[in-house]
Amino acid sequence: xxxxxxxxxxxxxxxxxxxxxxxxxxxxxxxxxxxxxxxxxxxxxxxxxxxxxxxxxxxxxxxxxxxxxxxxxxxxxxxxxxxxxxxxxxxxxxxxxxxxxxxxxxxxxxxxxxxxxxxxxxxxxxxxxxxxxxxxxxxxxxxxxxxxxxxxxxxxxxxxxxxxxxxxxxxxxxxxxxxxxxxxxxxxxxxxxxxxxxxxxxxxxxxxxxxxxxxxxxxxxxxxxxxxxxxxxxxxxxxxxxxxxxxxxxxxxxxxxxxxxxxxxxxxxxxxxxxxxxxxxxxxxxxxxxxxxxxxxxxxxxxxxxxxxxxxxxxxxxxxxxxxxxxxxxxxxxxxxxxxxxxxxxx
Numbered sequence: 001x002x003x004x005x006x007x008x009x010x011x012x013x014x015x016x017x018x019x020x021x022x023x024x025x026x027x028x029x030x031x032x033x034x035x036x037x038x039x040x041x042x043x044x045x046x047x048x049x050x051x052x053x054x055x056x057x058x059x060x061x062x063x064x065x066x067x068x069x070x071x072x073x074x075x076x077x078x079x080x081x082x083x084x085x086x087x088x089x090x091x092x093x094x095x096x097x098x099x100x101x102x103x104x105x106x107x108x109x110x111x112x113x114x115x116x117x118x119x120x121x122x123x124x125x126x127x128x129x130x131x132x133x134x135x136x137x138x139x140x141x142x143x144x145x146x147x148x149x150x151x152x153x154x155x156x157x158x159x160x161x162x163x164x165x166x167x168x169x170x171x172x173x174x175x176x177x178x179x180x181x182x183x184x185x186x187x188x189x190x191x192x193x194x195x196x197x198x199x200x201x202x203x204x205x206x207x208x209x210x211x212x213x214x215x216x217x218x219x220x221x222x223x224x225x226x227x228x229x230x231x232x233x234x235x236x237x238x239x240x241x242x243x244x245x246x247x248x249x250x251x252x253x254x255x256x257x258x259x260x261x262x263x264x265x266x267x268x269x270x271x272x273x274x275x276x277x278x279x280x281x282x283x284x285x286x287x288x289x290x291x292x293x294x295x296x297x298x299x300x301x302x303x304x305x306x307x308x309x310x311x312x313x314x315x316x317x318x319x320x321x322x323x324x325x326x327x328x329x330x331x332x333x334x335x336x337x338x339x340x341x342x343x344x345x346x347x
Contacts, residue, residue: 008334012327016320023319024067027312033059035310039115058089070112070316072105106320112313116305121317124302129321131206132291132298135217136283138209143222143229144276150226151233151272156260158238167234173227178286182220182293190216202296217294221286225279232275237268277333281326 037053038045045053054060058077068074069089076089086097093110094100104110111121154166173181188194199213240246241264249259287300295301299318306314 008331016323019323070105072103072107075102076104111317114314116309116311121313125317128299128302138218139221143225147226147229150230155234155237170227170230173223178289185216202294217290221290233272236271240264240268274333277329280329
């Protein structure tokens with residue numbers, strides 16, 4: 001198991017390096033750098049002035065060198081002001097410029113400075129990710145029990161009226177994207193056109209979560225996932241219920257509920273466990289739509305603002321967080337699958 005985990009961690013590091021380099025390359029294309037120069041030095045500067053600004057700020061050097069500086073495995077670039085004062089990536093960010101460190105990248109905890117929010121990127125990401133963490137917690141608290149219950153009930157008796165009803169509900173929720181269900185909920189449950197049971201915005205939830213201001217965004221995200229996990233659980237439950245050991249248990253005189261709880265349930269939950277763990281990366285994508293729709297200023301909302309305003313440092317930080325969440329949840333999923341299924345042996 002230890003060697004398996006070490007191999008997976010090594011693969012995760014290599015994958016993270018490749019993915020972050022791709023994002024770094026795309027965000028540092030010439031048109032994007034030109035927008036940065038014009039946003040910092042003035043929108044009416046000439047092409048020659050743009051080139052001069054980029055050169056003075058170290059953007060014209062090779063992409064691999066700048067990627068190494070951003071990671072913190074290469075020393076930050078240095079230069080001088082017109083009056084002879086030293087400047088550079090690490091010097092500009094240091095409080096004590098005379099004793100500035102040579103390395104100031106991601107590995108040193110320096111995530112850069114946001115050109116939009118005018119704050120250190122690390123502070124922004126920590127604050128916004130905490131808000132999204134609260135949203136994801138309540139989504140999982142609603143989505144996982146509901147989807148497992150629906151899937152198990154539907155799969156216990158394949159082809160029954162209950163199975164057809166729950167399966168239709170699951171397909172309908174999965175086929176409805178968040179931006180459609182979110183708008184429907186706002187119109188019918190939080191506007192003058194319908195009943196005003198909830199608030200159509202979750203902005204106030206950033207100061208204090210209540211059922212009124214937080215239920216709609218939670219339900220909007222959870223509804224899609226409920227249908228998907230329920231269908232996977234139903235398929236797994238249906239397969240297990242036709243197994244030989246289930247028939248043997250029934251022939252021995254065990255009651256149907258006892259067979260389901262003692263014999264079928266654990267094996268039926270092996271496949272849904274993997275699907276549930278993979279919901280975390282999907283939730284990061286789902287919150288982009290829902291947080292923007294409900295004006296909840298979490299990680300997804302921040303990612304939209306960073307992309308829309310060409311905030312390169314913040315966009316890179318968001319991509320690092322997204323890559324980390326995806327890789328870690330996949331590792332946990334693989335390890336948990338081994339523990340749940342004793343037939344699997346790690347080679």
